[in-house]
Amino acid sequence: MIRIAIDAMGGDFGPEPIVKGTLEALKEKSFQPILVGKKDEILSLLPKGYKDKILIVDADDVIDMGDAATDALKRQESSIYKAIELVRNGEADGVVSAGHSGATMTLATLRLGRLKNVLRPALVTSMPTKSGKRSILMDAGANVDCKAEHLFQFGIMGYYYAHDMYKLDNPRVGLLANGEEDSKGNEVTKEAFKMLEGQKGFIGNVEGNNIFDGSCDVIVCDGFIGNLVLKASEGVASTISFFIKEYIRKSPVAITGALLMRKVFKLLKKQIDYAEIGGAPLVGIKGCAIVSHGKSNPKAIKNAIFQAIRYVNTGVNEHIENRLEELKK
Amino acid sequence: MIRIAIDAMGGDFGPEPIVKGTLEALKEKSFQPILVGKKDEILSLLPKGYKDKILIVDADDVIDMGDAATDALKRQESSIYKAIELVRNGEADGVVSAGHSGATMTLATLRLGRLKNVLRPALVTSMPTKSGKRSILMDAGANVDCKAEHLFQFGIMGYYYAHDMYKLDNPRVGLLANGEEDSKGNEVTKEAFKMLEGQKGFIGNVEGNNIFDGSCDVIVCDGFIGNLVLKASEGVASTISFFIKEYIRKSPVAITGALLMRKVFKLLKKQIDYAEIGGAPLVGIKGCAIVSHGKSNPKAIKNAIFQAIRYVNTGVNEHIENRLEELKK
Known part of the structure; x- marks a missing residue:
């Protein structure tokens, strides 16, 4: 089952639309969501029946829109950092974040790395x-x-x-x-x-x-x-x-x-x-990262999760790597 | 009275909408139009009462959309070249063309010259x-x-x-x-x-x-x-x-x-x-040149002529030159 790490804290409206979007996605597709953020807040938004279907990774820190993207690497307790680490460590297949887009792109690029030749x-x-x-x-x-x-x-x-x-x-x-x-x-x-x-x-x-x-x-x-x-x-x-x-x-x-x-x-x-x-996928990194709009509503989050699932399933990264390798010859 | 040279031939639909637009402009404002292009064609489009209100400068050649802008300088018999020469020679205060925009900009820049310090x-x-x-x-x-x-x-x-x-x-x-x-x-x-x-x-x-x-x-x-x-x-x-x-x-x-x-x-x-x-004025040249859309209808030509009249009246060129001279100090 595909595992998608979701930064629950990053959006402009806090965790509510993000958790809601995740629940809506679960109703339509089978996948393993991993919500990353303040555990208590996330738990308070989950209806009873869902607590066993959703993994939660606790993260105390949130990178705000006003923060510098360059600080993202130092904020290892932040929800977006931890979400991306899940992909890096092979515990998730893709990540979705409606948080600071600069921080998301920086972390995805530097922590996950670029595809070969990209x-x-x-x-x-x-x-x-x-x-x-x-x-x-x-x-x-x-x-x-x-x-x-x-x-x-x-x-x-x-x-x-x-x-x-x-x-x-x-x-x-x-x-x-x-x-x-x-x-x-x-x-x-x-x-x-x-x-x-x-x-x-x-x-x-x-x-x-x-x-x-x-x-x-x-x-x-x-x-x-x-x-x-x-x-x-x-x-x-x-x-x-x-x-x-x-x-x-x-x-x-x-x-x-x-x-x-x-x-x-x-x-x-x-x-x-x-x-x-x-959202907007960041293409060219190892793995899959979808950068969502800060103002994402539940529907946008649901569709971003579906994008991530499709991205992982299609093998687009492999096709890009193969083609760039061919072109080197 | 302000004199506006109008390239009668350049637009996608030939001289008709351009001559019509000029006539409409004349109904609303007092100015001296100088239509530049194939004299017979222009004359055939002018109602009797207007023949003495409009000057015509005969020009045999027309620069097409497919021609290279760089050829414009050699095409001295073209309607746009002759229209711009009227401004250069002080016989017109501004020029309007719905013709080849690259040719118009090249000729306006090179034949009229740039304002000081531009x-x-x-x-x-x-x-x-x-x-x-x-x-x-x-x-x-x-x-x-x-x-x-x-x-x-x-x-x-x-x-x-x-x-x-x-x-x-x-x-x-x-x-x-x-x-x-x-x-x-x-x-x-x-x-x-x-x-x-x-x-x-x-x-x-x-x-x-x-x-x-x-x-x-x-x-x-x-x-x-x-x-x-x-x-x-x-x-x-x-x-x-x-x-x-x-x-x-x-x-x-x-x-x-x-x-x-x-x-x-x-x-x-x-x-x-x-x-x-x-149209779109080319700002920074000595004089006034309005680059109109090739698909200009009579209303667009009328309004381009009004733009040219206003441009000449406001003294914007002088204000730009003064400011750039000040900034040099």
């Missing part, structure tokens, strides 16, 4: 597209300054991630640039383009709008840009929703219209709600 | 925000690889652009980064941060979502990122609109709802329609 692990987020399927953006924020060889590896890792996790035969990998033509790009992406040319699935440069139009499965960029694009996209969606609400509020006729369109808005929300996805 | 001209686009006012993104695509001193100058130029064009007393200038904390950023933005610190209006790092939330008036980034953010934002808006239409189509109840919400969607469209704005 230069830099990268964060993967999933984006809605017009095709109904999702594209992935990689790196979504783990690596601020990237060299061409990092982008190249993101392309390789993204290919196998999409192949294994989304069951795509030949995922289309695009390099995010300021134009589709081969000649477009900045200094780093132009170099990465040359390295990616001829690789399985590589379709060349893609533009910002291609993230959402279904023309590409894996979008490669550095983590600085990935973060900007992600936040800007959330900003656009939130601004559109803000304006719709504002305009509706001012017109009784539109209020009626909005009521009749309730289902449409619900379906739309489902498309852009990150809780439907879970 | 290292790189930058493209300015305007973004909708929740506050109802607009923010500007600078650079939106003119400079792919930027150094810190370029970003620094975009901040200074953006401040005066927003001050003069949007009549803001003290525009808030933010540096686009992967987090609000001073410590965030990539190598280039961290250096630019130090240079911008203490400058009028500088509020520090801003994130992708701050472009749209009304917390910042000027967002500084390099043109590679500006292009990505712009296209990604358009992609999100277009995808949301696509899903809304899809979901409505499938439900008769929702169709009724959408009819009642027609006004809401119309207001929303107005917020995100670039035609309401006009």
Whole structure:
């Protein structure tokens, strides 16, 4: 049975949504959850029937959003440190944390180590597209300054991630640039383009709008840009929703219209709600770590746990290692 | 009377929407339009009463979207070349082109020259925000690889652009980064941060979502990122609109709802329609050049002409030059 360590303390709303999400996941799938955090608090949130189905690892310390990621290595009593150690020691197969994402990434990278030949692990987020399927953006924020060889590896890792996790035969990998033509790009992406040319699935440069139009499965960029694009996209969606609400509020006729369109808005929300996805896996480390949003609700935690289970089951890490080894030859 | 040279040939739909937009602008404002392009074609589109109000400069050649921007300098008979020469020779005060944007920027930069002390001209686009006012993104695509001193100058130029064009007393200038904390950023933005610190209006790092939330008036980034953010934002808006239409189509109840919400969607469209704005001024050159979308409709051309008139009237170029000269001391 797959064992998932869950940092019970890290989220913005304390252990409650995390424990709830774990319980919801248990109702739907068989796995061994290991909740890591303040034992008393966790126990008080567990209904009677579940106490024997869930392991608890006590951890006194919690790394706050305000703490420096660089301190994470020293905080060995923290819930996230202990959760990651479970994977390191082979007592868990994967870890999910809605806590300090910098601390989670630092600890996962340094304590679990990188896969063979991987230069830099990268964060993967999933984006809605017009095709109904999702594209992935990689790196979504783990690596601020990237060299061409990092982008190249993101392309390789993204290919196998999409192949294994989304069951795509030949995922289309695009390099995010300021134009589709081969000649477009900045200094780093132009170099990465040359390295990616001829690789399985590589379709060349893609533009910002291609993230959402279904023309590409894996979008490669550095983590600085990935973060900007992600936040800007959330900003656009939130601004559109803000304006719709504002305009509706001012017109009784539109209020009626909005009521009749309730289902449409619900379906739309489902498309852009990150809780439907879970979290962002850090790809390229030994093991499996899912970085969840600090504001994760139980549904987001449940889906992050499912992501971790799928990640472990697919063997994506092995496929990445094999391919990078092949490329060395 | 302000004289605006208009490249009549450059847009994706030929001279018709451009001539129409010019006529619409003339109905609302007094200025001297100079249409540059194939004289016969332009004349055939002008109603009788207008032939004496509009000057025409004949130009046989048109630079296509597929042509290389670097060829623009050799194509001296092209409509965009001739339109820009009118500004260079003092026969026009500003130029509007919906043609090849690379050619327009190259010619405007090289033929008109840069303002004193300006290292790189930058493209300015305007973004909708929740506050109802607009923010500007600078650079939106003119400079792919930027150094810190370029970003620094975009901040200074953006401040005066927003001050003069949007009549803001003290525009808030933010540096686009992967987090609000001073410590965030990539190598280039961290250096630019130090240079911008203490400058009028500088509020520090801003994130992708701050472009749209009304917390910042000027967002500084390099043109590679500006292009990505712009296209990604358009992609999100277009995808949301696509899903809304899809979901409505499938439900008769929702169709009724959408009819009642027609006004809401119309207001929303107005917020995100670039035609309401006009084009993107290239700031930092001697003179005034507005780069319009290739797909510009008459309204977009009209508003681009109004932008050019306002640009010339405000004296923004002089304010930028004065400030950069002060900073040298």
